[in-house]
Amino acid sequence: xxxxxxxxxxxxxxxxxxxxxxxxxxxxxxxxxxxxxxxxxxxxxxxxxxxxxxxxxxxxxxxxxxxxxxxxxxxxxxxxxxxxxxxxxxxxxxxxxxxxxxxxxxxxxxxxxxxxxxxxxxxxxxxxxxxxxxxxxxxxxxxxxxxxxxxxxxxxxxxxxxxxxxxxxxxxxxxxxxxxxxxxxxxxxxxxxxxxxxxxxxxxxxxxxxxxxxxxxxxxxxxxxxxxxxxxxxxxxxxxxxxxxxxxxxxxxxxxxxxxxxxxxxxxxxxxxxxxxxxxxxxxxxxxxxxxxxxxxxxxxxxxxxxxxxxxxxxxxxxxxxxxxxxxxxxxxxxxxxxxxxxxxxxxxxxxxxxxxxxxxxxxxxxx
Numbered sequence: 001x002x003x004x005x006x007x008x009x010x011x012x013x014x015x016x017x018x019x020x021x022x023x024x025x026x027x028x029x030x031x032x033x034x035x036x037x038x039x040x041x042x043x044x045x046x047x048x049x050x051x052x053x054x055x056x057x058x059x060x061x062x063x064x065x066x067x068x069x070x071x072x073x074x075x076x077x078x079x080x081x082x083x084x085x086x087x088x089x090x091x092x093x094x095x096x097x098x099x100x101x102x103x104x105x106x107x108x109x110x111x112x113x114x115x116x117x118x119x120x121x122x123x124x125x126x127x128x129x130x131x132x133x134x135x136x137x138x139x140x141x142x143x144x145x146x147x148x149x150x151x152x153x154x155x156x157x158x159x160x161x162x163x164x165x166x167x168x169x170x171x172x173x174x175x176x177x178x179x180x181x182x183x184x185x186x187x188x189x190x191x192x193x194x195x196x197x198x199x200x201x202x203x204x205x206x207x208x209x210x211x212x213x214x215x216x217x218x219x220x221x222x223x224x225x226x227x228x229x230x231x232x233x234x235x236x237x238x239x240x241x242x243x244x245x246x247x248x249x250x251x252x253x254x255x256x257x258x259x260x261x262x263x264x265x266x267x268x269x270x271x272x273x274x275x276x277x278x279x280x281x282x283x284x285x286x287x288x289x290x291x292x293x294x295x296x297x298x299x300x301x302x303x304x305x306x307x308x309x310x311x312x313x314x315x316x317x318x319x320x321x322x323x324x325x326x327x328x329x330x331x332x333x334x335x336x337x338x339x340x341x342x343x344x345x346x347x348x349x350x351x352x353x354x355x356x357x358x359x360x361x362x363x364x365x366x367x368x
Contacts, residue, residue, distance in 0.1 A: 006367045006368055007363050008336060008363050009336050009363075010337050011062040011063065011265070011336055012060055012064050012339055013064060013130070013221060013338070013341050013342045014066075014067035015068070016051060016343050016344060016349060017344060017348060017352055018349070025043065025068065028043045029044045029104050029105075031044070032104050044108070045111075047066075049115070051066040052109055052116065053119055056119075056120040057120060058357045059357065060356060060360060062336075063127070063128060064127075065105040065127065065128070066105060067105070067130065067344075071130075071132045071342075072137060072140065075132050075137060077100070079094055080097045081093035081094040081095050082094055088141065089141045090141070090142045091141065091143055094151055101159050102163060103129070103162075106163045110170060113170030114169040114170075116169070116170060117169040124171060128173065128175075128176060129164070129172050130221070131160060131175070131177055131178065132156075133204065133220075134156060134204070134207075135149065135181060135190075135200050136179050136180060138152055139181060144189070145195070145196065146195040146199035150202060153202065153207055161210045164214050174217045174218070175208070176220070177207055177218070177219070179220060182229070183226040190229065201232050204236065205233050205234040205236070212235035212237075218236050220239050222240065223241070225241045228256070231259075232260075238262065238335050239262055239264055242341065245267070248264065248266060248326050249325075254330060258333070263332075264334055264336075265337065265338060266322070266326040266330075266336070266338075267341075268340075269358065270314060271340050271342065273347065276312045276314070277295055277312055280312050302348075309348060309351045316361045316365070323363065323366050334368075337362070339355060339356070
């Protein structure tokens with residue numbers, strides 16, 4: 001299924017609450033990676049397929065593989081030639097471990113491509129693959145210099161290369177590099193003219209080239225867009241920030257995007273569930289009650305099953321309004337729409353699915 005004619009296509013960032021026993025899932029992932037057929041590996045496969053199918057049925061144009069694992073650890077564990085000192089890694093002769101370049105979740109979806117296409121009613125399933133970027137990962141290393149950034153870029157490019165494919169029933173259509181720390185940390189090394197900035201631009205460009213050279217579109221997921229080094233990244237197609245980021249209403253950003261040949265994924269749904277609860281509590285606190293107390297009570301009620309968390313999600317009309325506003329300002333520079341971040345912090349799996357469904361519905365209501 002493509003995006004409805006005349007509408008903006010959608011994708012999600014990736015993470016979801018896990019609807020089951022996560023320990024068995026991780027055990028199954030390890031067995032699957034080893035090529036062993038066990039009860040646990042079957043559980044891992046079935047769970048991955050089921051959640052991805054749910055994303056397809058929610059209507060997303062290009063769903064991300066179900067990302068339940070920690071976005072940092074799942075890539076750090078793929079490296080060897082490192083020494084861990086406390087909570088920090090030191091590079092000795094860093095390389096990708098044998099058998100760890102292929103992301104198991106992606107390989108499961110490839111294996112079940114025909115099944116996914118048939119059950120979702122799509123001629124071909126389009127898949128988004130996300131990886132954690134070099135700048136975010138380097139914060140776990142003792143070395144934080146330009147050479148280390150380039151090394152991580154090389155390792156991540158190798159991982160990307162192993163997870164791109166175009167089969168009859170399923171293909172990877174989009175690669176997203178997740179860099180939540182770029183722009184969020186005050187890092188002088190990323191200022192104009194600094195070696196770290198140039199190295200990060202080069203490292204991200206190398207990662208994106210692996211996808212671009214194979215006809216796969218590329219995106220950069222950011223939480224803050226204050227550091228605008230992304231305009232200089234070669235082979236990067238799409239930039240995304242959070243809801244209400246200034247980049248979606250900046251004349252300067254619009255001009256730079258046009259010059260750089262880049263477009264935007266517009267984030268139309270808030271995914272910080274505490275922020276959604278806080279918004280719902282405005283003007284409703286009891287005398288002497290703090291916002292923290294009220295939040296705690298709501299979370300407790302949700303966990304007990306006394307309150308439906310879907311009631312705190314933003315209405316489709318709000319999401320629709322954000323998309324319309326972005327289209328009025330950015331026009332053809334809007335490439336995609338979606339939630340602003342992952343949904344792992346949502347209280348239930350079905351609340352996360354409802355958020356995705358509302359994103360899709362909002363997109364379908366807006367004609368372009």
